[in-house]
Amino acid sequence: MEKIIVEKSAPLKGKVRISGAKNAVLPILAASLLNDQASVIEDVPPLKDVGVISEVLESLGATVETLEEGTLRITAKEITSHEAPYDLVRKMRASFLVMGPLLARCGQARISMPGGCAIGTRPIDLHLKGFKALGAEIHIGHGFVEAKAEKLEGAKIYLDFPSVGATENIMMAAVLAEGETIIENAAEEPEITDLANFLNKMGCSVRGAGTDTIKIKGVKTLKELTHRVIPDRIEAGTFMVAAAITEGDVVIENIITDHLRPVIAKLKESNAEVIENGTTVRVIGNKEKKPVDIKTLPYPGFPTDMQSQFMALLCAIKGTSMVTETVFENRFMHVNELKRMGARIKIEGRSAVIEGGIPLQGAQVKASDLRAGAALILAGLIADGPTEIENIEHIDRGYVDIEKKFTDLGANIHRAYRPKP
Numbered sequence: 001m002e003k004i005i006v007e008k009s010a011p012l013k014g015k016v017r018i019s020g021a022k023n024a025v026l027p028i029l030a031a032s033l034l035n036d037q038a039s040v041i042e043d044v045p046p047l048k049d050v051g052v053i054s055e056v057l058e059s060l061g062a063t064v065e066t067l068e069e070g071t072l073r074i075t076a077k078e079i080t081s082h083e084a085p086y087d088l089v090r091k092m093r094a095s096f097l098v099m100g101p102l103l104a105r106c107g108q109a110r111i112s113m114p115g116g117c118a119i120g121t122r123p124i125d126l127h128l129k130g131f132k133a134l135g136a137e138i139h140i141g142h143g144f145v146e147a148k149a150e151k152l153e154g155a156k157i158y159l160d161f162p163s164v165g166a167t168e169n170i171m172m173a174a175v176l177a178e179g180e181t182i183i184e185n186a187a188e189e190p191e192i193t194d195l196a197n198f199l200n201k202m203g204c205s206v207r208g209a210g211t212d213t214i215k216i217k218g219v220k221t222l223k224e225l226t227h228r229v230i231p232d233r234i235e236a237g238t239f240m241v242a243a244a245i246t247e248g249d250v251v252i253e254n255i256i257t258d259h260l261r262p263v264i265a266k267l268k269e270s271n272a273e274v275i276e277n278g279t280t281v282r283v284i285g286n287k288e289k290k291p292v293d294i295k296t297l298p299y300p301g302f303p304t305d306m307q308s309q310f311m312a313l314l315c316a317i318k319g320t321s322m323v324t325e326t327v328f329e330n331r332f333m334h335v336n337e338l339k340r341m342g343a344r345i346k347i348e349g350r351s352a353v354i355e356g357g358i359p360l361q362g363a364q365v366k367a368s369d370l371r372a373g374a375a376l377i378l379a380g381l382i383a384d385g386p387t388e389i390e391n392i393e394h395i396d397r398g399y400v401d402i403e404k405k406f407t408d409l410g411a412n413i414h415r416a417y418r419p420k421p
């Protein structure tokens with residue numbers, strides 16, 4: 001079994017290039033199932049999750065070819081199966097995103113129920129509410145969700161919560177439906193806009209992505225396209241926090257600064273210097289840091305996927321900070337691991353109160369999800385003695401070449417095998 005070992009490091013210095021966004025490429029790959037022509041996707045990050053969704057696409061009849069490093073061509077000339085099995089869906093919840101495209105293209109889909117994970121129960125009721133409104137019949141049984149529709153028709157769908165996955169799945173189901181679909185209280189995340197741009201290049205008609213009302217007009221034919229995935233704002237944010245926590249000076253390249261507004265604002269509030277320059281941002285950490293309060297919210301609020309990394313930073317800041325998680329009901333699994341490293345954190349309902357400034361100590365810890373894993377790496381960079389992180393398969397789901405990117409900035413980090421007991 002592999003683990004990542006991090007040791008106290010000098011202030012990080014240098015440049016790091018951000019990869020294509022995991023949360024943008026996964027729905028885009030799912031959407032390529034809609035198209036009987038080729039979809040060429042550039043800046044695809046070589047992540048475990050991309051491998052899983054590629055397997056799902058192939059199991060449904062699509063061909064997935066690597067044209068050059070980072071460029072995939074997906075051709076779904078024919079869909080030969082409409083079932084996504086448990087083995088693939090349990091590896092990655094985002095596999096459920098093939099339901100919308102399958103329903104649109106074949107009028108039926110049978111997908112294993114995704115189930116919960118370390119950050120929450122993660123129901124799919126809003127996805128199903130949308131499919132039903134478009135005319136699908138839904139049956140749940142034997143661990144599968146089955147959807148069938150003779151014909152999908154446009155509808156007005158109000159989402160009780162601006163769910164990212166539900167917005168994406170419903171958008172993809174609606175693009176070939178008859179008439180107009182309006183999604184109200186839609187998620188506004190940049191990954192939704194990227195998916196809409198991809199769909200529009202394919203010949204779909206999606207308007208309003210990036211706002212809370214998305215309008216989709218059904219079309220009949222689609223075409224070949226090429227699309228470049230947006231940069232990963234969460235990977236970027238992770239390296240920005242790395243610069244701040246180590247009091248370093250790091251230039252983060254290939255980003256869209258507008259996608260990072262809440263992260264930039266909170267870093268500045270903590271007294272880090274943040275200099276924006278086109279598609280790069282430079283973060284200079286400061287010795288005198290200030291505590292900050294954070295509340296996660298749907299975009300454009302502070303992203304839940306940056307919550308644990310920020311908590312690692314707050315552990316290093318003298319004074320009391322508070323983190324409130326409102327998006328997922330159970331996203332504090334990293335707290336106990338940070339406490340094993342000496343952090344003083346108290347959970348009170350949906351909030352964590354951090355008494356920062358107490359020196360951290362390296363320890364054996366476990367990554368419960370990918371961002372929790374990233375937070376433990378960040379904490380390890382300033383802790384005394386080695387931090388050994390287990391369950392790093394979570395980290396590999398969402399970070400490209402993480403040790404190499406950190407090592408290039410001067411961090412003391414490496415991957416090792418843990419001998420079986």
Ligand SMILES: CC(=O)N[C@H]1[C@@H](OP(=O)(O)OP(=O)(O)OC[C@H]2O[C@@H](n3ccc(=O)[nH]c3=O)[C@H](O)[C@@H]2O)O[C@H](CO)[C@@H](O)[C@@H]1O
Pocket residue numbers: 022023024026094120121122123124125126127128161162163164165166187191304305327328329
């Ligand atoms: C692959 C991907 O893009 N993952 C991201 C996506 O996950 P995902 O799309 O799963 O997140 P959602 O926005 O759907 O979930 C947000 C909240 O809505 C709830 N909910 C969701 C759907 C539903 O049908 N019913 C329901 O109650 C969830 O349990 C959760 O509490 O957005 C999250 C929120 O920004 C991010 O943390 C994830 O990194």
Ligand SMILES: C=C(OP(=O)(O)O)C(=O)O
Pocket residue numbers: 023093094119305370371398
């Ligand atoms: C929670 C995340 O991803 P997923 O929805 O794929 O579990 C994440 O990227 O932090």
